[in-house]
Amino acid sequence: MGRWEPNARGRLAQAAFELYGERGYEQTTVAEIAKRAGLTERTFFRHFADKREVLFAGSEILQESLVRAVVDAHESAAPIDAVTAALETVGSVLMDREFSRRRQKVIDSTAELRERELIKLAALASAVADALRRRGVPDLAASLTAEAGVAVFKVAFERWIAGTDEKDLSELIREAIDELKAVTAG
Amino acid sequence: MGRWEPNARGRLAQAAFELYGERGYEQTTVAEIAKRAGLTERTFFRHFADKREVLFAGSEILQESLVRAVVDAHESAAPIDAVTAALETVGSVLMDREFSRRRQKVIDSTAELRERELIKLAALASAVADALRRRGVPDLAASLTAEAGVAVFKVAFERWIAGTDEKDLSELIREAIDELKAVTAG
Numbered sequence: 001m002g003r004w005e006p007n008a009r010g011r012l013a014q015a016a017f018e019l020y021g022e023r024g025y026e027q028t029t030v031a032e033i034a035k036r037a038g039l040t041e042r043t044f045f046r047h048f049a050d051k052r053e054v055l056f057a058g059s060e061i062l063q064e065s066l067v068r069a070v071v072d073a074h075e076s077a078a079p080i081d082a083v084t085a086a087l088e089t090v091g092s093v094l095m096d097r098e099f100s101r102r103r104q105k106v107i108d109s110t111a112e113l114r115e116r117e118l119i120k121l122a123a124l125a126s127a128v129a130d131a132l133r134r135r136g137v138p139d140l141a142a143s144l145t146a147e148a149g150v151a152v153f154k155v156a157f158e159r160w161i162a163g164t165d166e167k168d169l170s171e172l173i174r175e176a177i178d179e180l181k182a183v184t185a186g
Numbered sequence: 187m188g189r190w191e192p193n194a195r196g197r198l199a200q201a202a203f204e205l206y207g208e209r210g211y212e213q214t215t216v217a218e219i220a221k222r223a224g225l226t227e228r229t230f231f232r233h234f235a236d237k238r239e240v241l242f243a244g245s246e247i248l249q250e251s252l253v254r255a256v257v258d259a260h261e262s263a264a265p266i267d268a269v270t271a272a273l274e275t276v277g278s279v280l281m282d283r284e285f286s287r288r289r290q291k292v293i294d295s296t297a298e299l300r301e302r303e304l305i306k307l308a309a310l311a312s313a314v315a316d317a318l319r320r321r322g323v324p325d326l327a328a329s330l331t332a333e334a335g336v337a338v339f340k341v342a343f344e345r346w347i348a349g350t351d352e353k354d355l356s357e358l359i360r361e362a363i364d365e366l367k368a369v370t371a372g
Contacts, residue, residue: 080369118304140341144362145369147337155329176330183266183331184370 009047011037016054017099020106025051025113052116055103059120063127065090070131079137083128083149084177091156091170101161125150152176195233197223202240203285206292211237211299238302241289245306249313251276256317265323269314269335270363277342277356287347311336338362 005011015036019028030051034041048054069086077085094100107113129146133139156172163172191197201222205214216237220227234240255272263271280286293299315332319325342358349358 078369115301115305118308119301122304140345140362140365141369143341143344144337144366147341148334148366148370151330151333151337155326155333158329159326176326179326180330180334181370183264183327184334184367 005039005043008037008039008043012039012044012047013054013057016051017102017106020055021102025106025110052113055106055113056116056120059124062090063120063124065093066124067127067131070128071134073135075135079132079135079141079145080148080177082132082135083145084152084173086128087149087153087156087173087177088170091153091173092168094169097161097169100157104161121150121154124153148180152180191225191229194223194225194229198225198230198233199240199243202237203288203292206241207288211292211296238299241293241299242302242306245310248276249306249310251279252310253313253317256314257320259321261321265318265321265327265331266334266363268318268321269331270338270359272314273335273339273359273363274356277339277359278354280355283347283355286343290347307336307340310339334366338366 012033016028016033019032019036028051030041030044033051033054034044037044048057066086069089070082073082073085107117125146128149129142132142132145137145152173156169156176159176160167160169160172167175198219202214202219205218205222214237216227216230219237219240220230223230234243252272255275256268259268259271293303311332314335315328318328318331323331338359342355342362345358345362346353346355353361
């Protein structure tokens with residue numbers, strides 16, 4: 001093998017999600033995923049470290065985008081505004097609610113995956129705090145702004161995938177930030 | 187056996203912490219913990235589900251105390267003030283920084299324990315959000331206030347165990363809340 005396969009990564013992800021939904025995450029093997037995608041196991045491992053990473057590949061991209069947006073925010077922007085703007089940008093990229101919902105259903109079904117998700121969120125908060133420190137934000141303010149931002153993202157994301165209305169994720173992020181400002185104002 | 191052992195729980199916890207520090211968490215068995223405490227394995231399992239729970243038994247008490255304090259806060263208290271007061275009360279009970287530091291060192295050494303800690307923090311945020319809802323706080327405000335409260339606790343706790351100065355945990359919680367209010371005010 002080794003020849004170029006058109007959109008191998010996307011086909012593997014699609015196959016994995018189908019199988020996780022049909023037979024459950026734990027019961028699905030990499031061999032089955034590759035077969036469903038019409039590819040080899042070797043191709044699978046060129047794109048993903050293991051079957052768990054198919055579910056979390058997007059988290060890396062999310063983290064990179066968020067960090068870049070925080071670093072690139074206008075230098076006059078207050079830390080919370082830099083994080084808010086970054087979250088809204090990321091939120092506007094996540095469009096496919098049905099996909100996110102199916103992914104979450106797989107994650108919620110397995111303790112190992114829920115733990116992995118919490119680790120990714122903790123890493124996200126750390127990375128955002130580092131990005132703020134690079135902007136010169138003092139340590140305590142950087143940590144709290146990052147934790148608050150991740151909390152806003154988490155709550156907005158849960159509302160988005162649970163919701164039936166037409167609000168998009170970046171709108172829900174905006175609402176959550178406004179609500180956080182209101183509740184912390186007392 | 188089955189006879190009453192004076193302070194069996196405390197002796198088991200003490201023995202476990204010593205052994206985790208000396209030879210590492212993964213290398214320590216329940217049999218060794220019981221032996222060091224001068225008790226039987228059976229007594230160990232009357233007090234703890236497994237060797238991991240020795241490290242997290244305090245989390246249950248923390249969660250119960252926090253929820254009770256939120257539920258019992260004066261009915262006129264704003265959600266954030268109910269959570270702040272609850273955190274400060276809990277913070278004033280956690281006095282033994284050296285113990286907390288040794289515990290954290292064990293947790294940080296093992297991925298499984300770090301994951302367990304994140305799960306406990308997520309459960310804590312859920313429980314606090316539920317307590318706020320029982321006070322009549324609307325859903326979104328309850329979730330965000332609880333997440334913000336847990337973020338404040340997490341950041342203050344990290345500063346407390348990393349710190350060398352004489353500030354106690356409840357003082358650091360107060361500083362973190364004030365800082366969160368300042369950063370969200372923009």
